[in-house]
Amino acid sequence: MEENSCLRQAKCRAKGGAAGFKVAILGAAGGIGQPLAMLMKINPLVSVLHLYDVVNTPGVTADISHMDTGAVVRGFLGQPQLENALTGMDLVIIPAGVPRKPGMTRDDLFNINAGIVRTLCEGIAKCCPNAIVNLISNPVNSTVPIAAEVFKKAGTYDPKKLLGVTMLDVVRANTFVAEVLGLDPRDVDVPVVGGHAGVTILPLLSQVKPPCSFTQEEAEYLTNRIQNGGTEVVEQFIG
Numbered sequence: 001m002e003e004n005s006c007l008r009q010a011k012c013r014a015k016g017g018a019a020g021f022k023v024a025i026l027g028a029a030g031g032i033g034q035p036l037a038m039l040m041k042i043n044p045l046v047s048v049l050h051l052y053d054v055v056n057t058p059g060v061t062a063d064i065s066h067m068d069t070g071a072v073v074r075g076f077l078g079q080p081q082l083e084n085a086l087t088g089m090d091l092v093i094i095p096a097g098v099p100r101k102p103g104m105t106r107d108d109l110f111n112i113n114a115g116i117v118r119t120l121c122e123g124i125a126k127c128c129p130n131a132i133v134n135l136i137s138n139p140v141n142s143t144v145p146i147a148a149e150v151f152k153k154a155g156t157y158d159p160k161k162l163l164g165v166t167m168l169d170v171v172r173a174n175t176f177v178a179e180v181l182g183l184d185p186r187d188v189d190v191p192v193v194g195g196h197a198g199v200t201i202l203p204l205l206s207q208v209k210p211p212c213s214f215t216q217e218e219a220e221y222l223t224n225r226i227q228n229g230g231t232e233v234v235e236q237f238i239g
Helices: 002-015 033-041 057-065 079-086 106-127 140-154 167-181 216-227 229-236
Strands: 021-026 046-053 072-077 091-094 132-135 162-164 192-194 201-203
Touching: 021 033, 021 079, 033 046, 033 057, 046 057, 046 079, 057 072, 072 079, 079 106, 091 106, 106 132, 106 140, 132 140, 140 162, 167 192, 167 201, 167 216, 167 229, 201 216, 216 229
Parallel strands: 021 046, 021 091, 046 072, 091 132, 132 162
Antiparallel strands: 192 201
């Protein structure tokens, strides 16, 4: 009955011309995946939303599917269902992997998350080779090159369609700079270049908008806090 209902909804939208993006979230039951699934469900550009994880997918799928927005939600649990989750997708977002724990750097996650990302990207290369892939799994500095190598080996690599998600560094930079300047963070724009771990995160404080200047002490404080924002959050979870 539920499957028939989903099919009926999809057919009705097709007749009404409500085409949109087909999006898959790999790691949808995790701490990033769940709120991300909610955001995708309320996005009017998304018509189909596939939620995949190795645990707890049915519960997350049921919860997200109750939201009164147009996207059709389907859940997929475990490796045997990965191909079904990926087939026909336009956009694949990957927050899958082990989260960072107190005392760990992003690089400490590499040995575990590298294998997870490799397996998922092999599925993408096979089932939706033309999809845009957004990688959130840490360490992003390393998981993006791994994904690129998987796609190159499969003959599906397109550098314009493989993206590491590092916008969090910009959000933090805007917030921290706004605190120092006494401004609303929504009015501040701090360019951040480089990578997504420690000293590879480079806030361009000389190009902040609105134009401003910082003392040496302020610049050092801001740079250090922006580069270690993730560590600050992780440490707070253990008090």
